[in-house]
Amino acid sequence: MRRFVVVGHKAASAPGFSLKDLAGTGGRLDILARCVGAAMLVSHGLRPDVELVTMHLGPPSPPKAVRFDSSRLQHANPDERSSALLLEKALGTGTTGPVWQPSTPGVSVAAIGLEELLDGLREPLVLLDESGEDVAGAALPASATYVLGDHLGFTPEEEAMLRARAAARVSLGPVSLQADQCITVLHNHLDRR
Amino acid sequence: MRRFVVVGHKAASAPGFSLKDLAGTGGRLDILARCVGAAMLVSHGLRPDVELVTMHLGPPSPPKAVRFDSSRLQHANPDERSSALLLEKALGTGTTGPVWQPSTPGVSVAAIGLEELLDGLREPLVLLDESGEDVAGAALPASATYVLGDHLGFTPEEEAMLRARAAARVSLGPVSLQADQCITVLHNHLDRR
Numbered sequence: 370m371r372r373f374v375v376v377g378h379k380a381a382s383a384p385g386f387s388l389k390d391l392a393g394t395g396g397r398l399d400i401l402a403r404c405v406g407a408a409m410l411v412s413h414g415l416r417p418d419v420e421l422v423t424m425h426l427g428p429p430s431p432p433k434a435v436r437f438d439s440s441r442l443q444h445a446n447p448d449e450r451s452s453a454l455l456l457e458k459a460l461g462t463g464t465t466g467p468v469w470q471p472s473t474p475g476v477s478v479a480a481i482g483l484e485e486l487l488d489g490l491r492e493p494l495v496l497l498d499e500s501g502e503d504v505a506g507a508a509l510p511a512s513a514t515y516v517l518g519d520h521l522g523f524t525p526e527e528e529a530m531l532r533a534r535a536a537a538r539v540s541l542g543p544v545s546l547q548a549d550q551c552i553t554v555l556h557n558h559l560d561r562r
Numbered sequence: 563m564r565r566f567v568v569v570g571h572k573a574a575s576a577p578g579f580s581l582k583d584l585a586g587t588g589g590r591l592d593i594l595a596r597c598v599g600a601a602m603l604v605s606h607g608l609r610p611d612v613e614l615v616t617m618h619l620g621p622p623s624p625p626k627a628v629r630f631d632s633s634r635l636q637h638a639n640p641d642e643r644s645s646a647l648l649l650e651k652a653l654g655t656g657t658t659g660p661v662w663q664p665s666t667p668g669v670s671v672a673a674i675g676l677e678e679l680l681d682g683l684r685e686p687l688v689l690l691d692e693s694g695e696d697v698a699g700a701a702l703p704a705s706a707t708y709v710l711g712d713h714l715g716f717t718p719e720e721e722a723m724l725r726a727r728a729a730a731r732v733s734l735g736p737v738s739l740q741a742d743q744c745i746t747v748l749h750n751h752l753d754r755r
Contacts, residue, residue: 389581392641399641406596412738413713447740448585448592449642505754520606544753545605546746547640553739553746560737561698 371559372420372492372514375404375548376483378521379427384461391453396427398453400519403549405437405445405452407556415439416556424483425460432482435459435472442475484530490514493536497551501538504558509537515555517548564752565613565685565707568597568741569676571714572620577654584646589620591646593712596742598630598638598645600749608632609749617676618653625675628652628665635668677723683707686729690744694731697751702730708748710741 379396386395391402401423408421416439425433435456437445444455459472467485469477487494492512501507516531523531532538541554572589579588584595594616601614609632618626628649630638637648652665660678662670672679680687685705694700709724716724725731734747 389643391643392639403599403640403642406740407743410740411743412740416737446585447596449596450582450584542750542753544609544749546750547599547603547605550600550604550746553743554750556737557735557739557747557750560735 370418370420370492370512371556372422372490373404373408373552373555374422374424374483374486374514374516375401375519376424376517376523376527377401377426377519378524380423380425380519381427382425382431382433382460383429384457385429386457388450388453388457391449395453397520398456399449400548401425402449402452402456403547404552405455406447406449407549407552409437409439409442409445410447415442415445422486423456424486426482430480432480433460433464434479434481434486436469436477436479438475438477440475444473445475483527487514487534494531494534496531496535496538497541497555498538499540499545501540504539504541504555507537507539509539509559509562517551519548563611563613563685563705564749565615565683566597566601566745566748567615567617567676567679567707567709568594568712569617569710569716569720570594570619570712571717573616573618573712574620575618575624575626575653576622577650578622579650581643581646581650584642588646590713591649592642593741594618595642595645595649596740597745598648599640599642600742600745602630602632602635602638603640608635608638615679616649617679619675623673625673626653626657627672627674627679629662629670629672631668631670633668637666638668676720680707680727687724687727689724689728689731690734690748691731692733692738694733697732697734697748700730700732702732702752710744712741
């Protein structure tokens with residue numbers, strides 16, 4: 370299974386943002402919404418056995434983690450607005466604890482931060498890092514959790530914590546890409562194995 | 563220079579669609595909007611020397627071609643809605659002839675179809691085709707025009723016309739992707755050369 374974790378440092382942690390201005394009012398929630406499409410969808414359907422967790426560390430009630438499971442996902446459309454609506458619904462469940470609460474089918478939400486999320490995962494962690502080994506030649510586990518930053522990258526504390534946990538660090542190529550583009554490129558390199 | 567041409571068979575050819583429902587009211591205009599971000603943008607900026615032409619073959623006044631030039635583009639944001647607004651403005655210029663009319667900076671529009679567009683291009687044409695040679699090993703020209711279908715692929719007539727003109731046909735891997743994902747993957751393979 371492929372799991373992607375994307376850290377939205379300013380991303381809204383409750384509804385109240387405008388769907389007309391996800392970037393501004395949602396704290397770059399547009400990035401996380403695009404990651405849903407990139408992680409879950411291919412031409413005319415869903416990928417099998419993929420998980421995406423979007424981390425919402427912005428106001429008003431951080432942290433929140435929203436989990437998408439492609440094997441059970443419904444109501445997923447490729448457009449960004451539809452993905453933002455799924456995020457809005459999940460963030461609107463009012464969950465305050467660390468147990469995953471179901472939202473729409475295939476989507477759940479918990480009030481946990483990055484470290485607590487990673488503590489609960491078994492698969493080896495692979496860090497997307499421009500100074501890492503090139504993905505095309507890297508020996509990667511069949512099942513892994515890939516962790517990506519948003520437009521702000523990672524904080525020094527996150528970076529240290531992630532490096533200490535990472536089984537591997539991989540680079541996707543010579544050009545620095547947006548988070549959703551990273552997921553698309555990573556899927557392609559993994560599809561080729 | 564890299565040029566991408568994406569054929570929107572049902573895509574709106576004039577304003578009047580809803581930004582809340584680009585897929586339905588815009589004839590899958592969401593696909594073309596996502597291609598703008600995929601073709602033009604990387605992390606924190608624009609790619610140099612890339613062109614994207616979105617073909618709008620749906621009602622009410624087809625054909626229209628909208629051209630994005632990354633070296634002059636302004637007002638480009640990564641979110642899908644912003645790209646749709648640039649498309650809406652370009653389609654609203656009221657152009658009826660085959661000469662490119664400027665819209666916002668770096669965006670222009672002409673009332674031409676796919677064949678007329680390709681007639682005016684010098685670079686060799688590369689067709690994205692799942693039965694083509696794998697992109698990772700393919701000998702590709704440094705400058706080329708890459709032609710992609712939308713969710714409907716190509717019509718038999720387009721397919722015959724494109725195959726007759728194509729200098730190469732390349733496949734991006736074992737999984738069939740959405741048009742914007744194809745552009746992202748193609749960029750990555752070209753970036754690695």
